[in-house]
Amino acid sequence: MLQSNGSHSATPAADAPAKLRGCTCLRLRRLTRRVTAVYNHALAPTGMRVTQYSLLSNLRGGAPIALSQLAQMLDMDRTTLTRNLKPLADAGWVEVQRTSDDARVRLVVLTASGAEHLRAARGAWKQAQEEVNGTIGEAQLAELHAMLDRCVPLFRPASEGEEE
Numbered sequence: 001m002l003q004s005n006g007s008h009s010a011t012p013a014a015d016a017p018a019k020l021r022g023c024t025c026l027r028l029r030r031l032t033r034r035v036t037a038v039y040n041h042a043l044a045p046t047g048m049r050v051t052q053y054s055l056l057s058n059l060r061g062g063a064p065i066a067l068s069q070l071a072q073m074l075d076m077d078r079t080t081l082t083r084n085l086k087p088l089a090d091a092g093w094v095e096v097q098r099t100s101d102d103a104r105v106r107l108v109v110l111t112a113s114g115a116e117h118l119r120a121a122r123g124a125w126k127q128a129q130e131e132v133n134g135t136i137g138e139a140q141l142a143e144l145h146a147m148l149d150r151c152v153p154l155f156r157p158a159s160e161g162e163e164e
Contacts, residue, residue: 042128064107
């Protein structure tokens with residue numbers, strides 16, 4: 001582009017970031033489906049899916065945790081969490097208990113059977129983790145993790161940010 005003094009400047013396209021095209025959600029969901037498939041394939045012999053493994057691993061401390069607190073930790077709504085916990089409770093891997101203080105509060109706890117299944121699935125999870133990490137590469141993976149850690153809080157409701 002010619003400036004008024006006769007010198008050339010970079011074109012606007014070179015100065016500005018490339019116009020973003022396509023749906024960000026579609027791209028994220030495609031990646032998530034591909035990565036989830038790697039974990040589910042590795043975990044299949046254990047009878048567990050990655051969503052179940054993730055839930056159990058977030059309970060591994062052994063102490064009961066309020067359903068609402070677990071949902072917040074996982075950035076998941078309570079209804080979805082309850083639906084995802086049901087097969088784990090049916091299998092005897094978790095217990096959902098009401099508190100004596102407040103019948104509305106439900107606590108989730110990992111059972112001994114759940115801890116055993118989690119330990120048994122750990123090797124399969126590690127295999128999937130190594131495959132995903134190796135496919136993406138260390139440098140890109142570090143960038144991806146950093147970007148995700150920066151972006152997730154941006155989409156939390158404002159009321160959650162005030163509590164932290």
